[in-house]
Amino acid sequence: MTTLTDANSPRALDRQFHVHGQTNARLHQQDGPTAMAMRGHGVRIETDDGQSIIDGFSGLGCVSLGYHNDRLAQAAMAQMQDLPFAPTFYGRSHPKVAELARVLTSKAAVPFEKAMFQCSGSEANDSMIKFIWARNIARGQPQKRKMISRWRGYYGNTVAAVSLSGQPHMHAGFGLPMDDFLKVSTPNFYLNAKAGETEEEFSARLADELETTILEAGPDTIAAFFAEPMQSGGGAIHPPKGYWTAMQDVLRKYDIHFHVDETVCGFGRTGHYWGAQAFDLTPDSTTCAKALTAAFFPMSAIMFRQDFFDDLMRTSDASGVLGHGFTYAGHPVGAAVALEALRIYDDIDLIGHVRRVSQPFLAGCEALMDHPLVGDVRGIGLFCGIQLVQNKTTRQLWDPTLKVGTMVQDRAHARGLYLRSIPPDRISFMPPLIITEDEIAEATPILKSALDDVWADVKTRL
Ligand SMILES: Cc1ncc(COP(=O)(O)O)c(C=O)c1O
Numbered sequence: 001m002t003t004l005t006d007a008n009s010p011r012a013l014d015r016q017f018h019v020h021g022q023t024n025a026r027l028h029q030q031d032g033p034t035a036m037a038m039r040g041h042g043v044r045i046e047t048d049d050g051q052s053i054i055d056g057f058s059g060l061g062c063v064s065l066g067y068h069n070d071r072l073a074q075a076a077m078a079q080m081q082d083l084p085f086a087p088t089f090y091g092r093s094h095p096k097v098a099e100l101a102r103v104l105t106s107k108a109a110v111p112f113e114k115a116m117f118q119c120s121g122s123e124a125n126d127s128m129i130k131f132i133w134a135r136n137i138a139r140g141q142p143q144k145r146k147m148i149s150r151w152r153g154y155y156g157n158t159v160a161a162v163s164l165s166g167q168p169h170m171h172a173g174f175g176l177p178m179d180d181f182l183k184v185s186t187p188n189f190y191l192n193a194k195a196g197e198t199e200e201e202f203s204a205r206l207a208d209e210l211e212t213t214i215l216e217a218g219p220d221t222i223a224a225f226f227a228e229p230m231q232s233g234g235g236a237i238h239p240p241k242g243y244w245t246a247m248q249d250v251l252r253k254y255d256i257h258f259h260v261d262e263t264v265c266g267f268g269r270t271g272h273y274w275g276a277q278a279f280d281l282t283p284d285s286t287t288c289a290k291a292l293t294a295a296f297f298p299m300s301a302i303m304f305r306q307d308f309f310d311d312l313m314r315t316s317d318a319s320g321v322l323g324h325g326f327t328y329a330g331h332p333v334g335a336a337v338a339l340e341a342l343r344i345y346d347d348i349d350l351i352g353h354v355r356r357v358s359q360p361f362l363a364g365c366e367a368l369m370d371h372p373l374v375g376d377v378r379g380i381g382l383f384c385g386i387q388l389v390q391n392k393t394t395r396q397l398w399d400p401t402l403k404v405g406t407m408v409q410d411r412a413h414a415r416g417l418y419l420r421s422i423p424p425d426r427i428s429f430m431p432p433l434i435i436t437e438d439e440i441a442e443a444t445p446i447l448k449s450a451l452d453d454v455w456a457d458v459k460t461r462l
Contacts, residue, residue: 154233
């Protein structure tokens, strides 16, 4: 039997051989992984050191149905036995992907007639960027190439998707973003509003900023605006009042393609099937991923209208093929799992469940407003952002070198709850969508205790 310290233990092998993304490379090289997940059930993960952890971050915002599901396992197994792979290139297909395209488009927030599949949110967004460029070239507007997105947004890590992403740590050191990827402000009302500004005034100011950005760049050079309905990578940033109305008015005024990234918000996270429905968005195209397969298989999709596809057909006419695709796109096992996941969502009325448990979940989070470390709490559905501050009156943040958010994340982990800390000291809390009221009643006090632990430590530094 191996122990945690054996040279061949999973931790030792991981430390020695495995390079991790979005991880402190030096710390990992020194200390190895911060957790080694062995198995999961419901909303819990069991680690190699015997800890049972409630996953308050749904893996990476993807594990909608938790860590065990017989129906999904059966769907994957049956498909692996029948047809483990089939390409979708050269016009070849298989029944599961055809059916998934039908089902997914039938569930879209706005009428979309077409779906195309990839393996990740990044690939989906990259595909969409290329298709928007291709559409513009086909329409004789090749100069329409500039993309606008928001600081703190997260659209993935491929070269173009990361250029959309507004996360400086993913650009510095890589010589990115690419040119022509413009950014506007994150709609973080609590931290970025001016003194005395209302939410509506703040929203109007951000819409003005978008308009100025469009005018300065030249409206006929702008290809699209990409946004998540509620920013996840930015730390669960709920849009302020009037924000999406004002932003969409500007997009409509300049006829700018609006791509809505539902990678996190899609399939119930906000208590609506799509984030677009939660915030009254009218997308011209959309990305979905993560909960598309409940994270049991890597799969993503983009959806758009027939008129968009008509232009892509012109691209295809010019060279003979639509010159884009991925080997594993539309994978039969992924498609079978996605179809089953979408059936399960309907069968268990997942959206109704999220709406019901959202009330105690958000109430538990909002109760943390009394805590000396917590400046702001705002969420929807099972998606909540908690802003830690040094001074609740002035909204002054902690010295970033203290890493107060990371301290809370680590203390919560030690006490049996996964959360995510995102700069500047925002805690993102987004448990699996099947979480029960009892589990919420267990998880929220762990967060409170973690905040108490950290407060005991940092209050001496005030
Ligand atoms: C909104 C959003 N878009 C895209 C992505 C990228 O997805 P992936 O990591 O599957 O490439 C993420 C990842 O978290 C995301 O949150």
